[in-house]
Amino acid sequence: MSFVIVRTAFRSARTLLVLLGVLAMGAAPGAMAEPAKVPAGPADLVNALNDVFGKNAGQRAAHTKGICLSGTFTPAADAPKLSKAPHFSKPVPITARFSLGGGNAKAPDNAQDNVRGFAIRFDLGDGASTDLVTISAPVFFVQTPEQFVELLETVGSGDQDKIKAFFESHPASTRQKAWLTSHPVPASFAGVDYWGVHGFTFTNAAGETTLVKYKLIPEAGELGLTPEEAEAKGPDFYAEELKDRLAKGPVVFDLTAIIGKDGDQTTDPTLRWDDEDGRPTAPLGKISIDAIAPDATCNAFSFLPGNVVDGIAGPASDPIFQIRSPAYLVSFTRRLAP
Numbered sequence: 001m002s003f004v005i006v007r008t009a010f011r012s013a014r015t016l017l018v019l020l021g022v023l024a025m026g027a028a029p030g031a032m033a034e035p036a037k038v039p040a041g042p043a044d045l046v047n048a049l050n051d052v053f054g055k056n057a058g059q060r061a062a063h064t065k066g067i068c069l070s071g072t073f074t075p076a077a078d079a080p081k082l083s084k085a086p087h088f089s090k091p092v093p094i095t096a097r098f099s100l101g102g103g104n105a106k107a108p109d110n111a112q113d114n115v116r117g118f119a120i121r122f123d124l125g126d127g128a129s130t131d132l133v134t135i136s137a138p139v140f141f142v143q144t145p146e147q148f149v150e151l152l153e154t155v156g157s158g159d160q161d162k163i164k165a166f167f168e169s170h171p172a173s174t175r176q177k178a179w180l181t182s183h184p185v186p187a188s189f190a191g192v193d194y195w196g197v198h199g200f201t202f203t204n205a206a207g208e209t210t211l212v213k214y215k216l217i218p219e220a221g222e223l224g225l226t227p228e229e230a231e232a233k234g235p236d237f238y239a240e241e242l243k244d245r246l247a248k249g250p251v252v253f254d255l256t257a258i259i260g261k262d263g264d265q266t267t268d269p270t271l272r273w274d275d276e277d278g279r280p281t282a283p284l285g286k287i288s289i290d291a292i293a294p295d296a297t298c299n300a301f302s303f304l305p306g307n308v309v310d311g312i313a314g315p316a317s318d319p320i321f322q323i324r325s326p327a328y329l330v331s332f333t334r335r336l337a338p
Contacts, residue, residue: 039145039146040144040145040146040148040149040323041145041323041326042323042326042327042329042330043327043330044145044149045145045148045149045323045327045330046061046327046330046331046334048148048149048152048153048156049061049062049103049152049331050103051152051153051156052103052152052155052156053102053103053104054103055334056103056105058299058335059105059299059335060103060302060331060335061103061331061334062101062102062103062328062331063097063099063100063101063102063117063119064099064100064102064103064104064105064107065099065100065104065105065106065107066097066098066099066100066117066298067097067098067099067189067238067239067242067292068095068096068097068292068293068294068295068297068298068299069095069096069097069098069289069291069292069293070093070094070095070096070289070290070291070292070293070297071093071094071096071250071251071287071288071289071290071291072091072092072093072094072288072290073087073091073092073093073094073120073122073255073285073286073287073288074091074285074286074288075087075088075089075090075091075284075285076088076282076283076284076285076286078282078283079282079283079284079285080204080205081204082202082204082210082212082257082282082284083202083203083204083210083311083312084203084204084205084310084311085130085202085308085309085310085311085312086124086128086309086311087122087124087130087285087309088284088285088311092122092123092124092125093123094120094121094122094123094287095120095121095123095293095297095298096118096119096120096121096287096289097117097118097119097298097303098116098117098118098189098238098242099116099117099118099119100114100115100116100117101114101115101116101117101135102114106235107235108235108236109233109234109235109236109237109238110185110225110230110231110233110234110235110237111185112180112181112183112184112185112227112230113177113180113181114180115135115136115137115141115176115180116135116136116186116189116192116194117133117134117135117136117194118134118135118136118189118194118216118253119131119132119133119134119303120132120133120134120287120303121301121303121307124309128309129307130307130308130309130312131303131304131305131307131308132196132214132255133196133303133304133305133324134194134195134196134197134214134216135194135195135197136180136186136192136193136194136195137176137179137180137195137197138179138195138197138215138272138276139175139176139179139195139197139269139270139271139272140176140197140269140270140320141172141173141175141176141177141270142170142172142173142270142320143172143268143269143270143319143320144319144320145319145320145323147170147172147173148320150166151166151170151173154166172268172270172271173270175270175271176270183224184224184225184226184230185224185225185227185229185230186222186223186224186225187223187224187225187229187241188220188223188238188241188242188245189238189242190218190220190223190242190245190251190289191218191220191221191222191223191224192218192222192223193215193216193217193218193222194215194216194253195213195214195215195216196213196214196215197213197269198213198266198269198305198314198315198318198320198321199211199212199213199260199264199265199266199315199318200212200213200214200308200312200313200314200315201312201313201315202257202311202312203310203311203312203313204311210257210259210260211259211260211261211264211266212257212258212259212260212282213257213258213260213273213276214255214256214257214258214284215255215256215257215258215281216253216254216255216256216287217253217254217256218251218252218253219252219253219254220251220252239292242292243292246289246290246291246292250288250289250290251288251289252286252287252288252289253286253287253289254283254285254286254287255283255284255285255286255287256281256282256283256284257281257282257283257284258273258276258279258281259279259280259281259282260273260279261279266315266317266318267315267317267318267319268318269318269320269321299335301332302328302329302331302332303328304324304325304328304329305321305324305325306321306322306324306325307325
């Protein structure tokens with residue numbers, strides 16, 4: 001998500017609770033105790049997003065602006081050698097969504113420093129599904145749920161000194177923005193690489209395991225804009241561009257697995273593996289986007305990073321991975337009853 005587009009401060013009541021919520025219990029006479037470090041829960045993440053971006057009734061708290069899609073996934077012939085997941089053994093229908101990061105329903109398409117999202121739900125039949133949630137950077141922007149809330153609180157305050165101090169003390173939170181600003185503004189949702197960020201463990205039918213990271217590579221190639229071209233495009237060109245592109249044929253991505261090795265960390269999504277771009281990769285299949293679908297199709301559920309099936313396991317010790325799905329479900333229930 002981009003924080004340049006964050007301009008509104010927290011509602012005063014919550015801000016006061018954050019700033020003044022220091023309890024003196026157990027402190028020495030005349031001293032003020034440090035505030036307790038309370039673990040952030042799924043609702044805290046959604047509340048922090050709502051406090052900064054406002055509540056958009058009936059819409060997602062994060063990646064609010066987006067386009068719903070339909071298509072097909074066709075697995076690569078050798079995909080079952082890595083994982084026994086059912087969608088790696090036969091073609092399946094998909095529902096997908098391109099989106100912009102953050103909770104701004106009017107986020108500008110031509111912003112350079114805002115992450116793009118590509119989420120996919122694989123329909124496995126009989127009501128079963130599995131999801132893949134990716135972004136246009138190889139790293140996430142915080143290491144823990146607590147940092148997520150702290151960052152939103154800090155940026156939402158509008159205090160430039162506090163914002164500067166936060167990033168100086170949390171260098172991990174600069175990595176995603178540095179990646180985005182070192183690349184051109186994507187000219188299309190269909191012309192940018194997307195990463196799964198987290199490390200997943202694949203298991204095949206023989207019980208053999210392989211650590212992987214997901215990457216989606218557009219068959220159209222990487223399509224970028226100069227700053228002047230991006231400015232001329234304006235803030236709302238992606239939907240029409242995609243409509244025109246699909247009129248000429250499907251939008252296709254190659255789904256690949258970046259192969260991990262012993263010692264690769266899976267606890268911090270703000271870090272890449274050593275020489276990640278030079279690692280061996282394996283083809284998993286092709287994502288073919290055939291049409292734009294009604295928003296109601298995607299609004300009927302949430303794409304969940306943790307919605308995996310037998311043959312795929314998420315990282316058990318990655319606190320961001322563990323909280324993303326519960327937070328998305330909180331957002332989903334609020335969409336149903338805003």
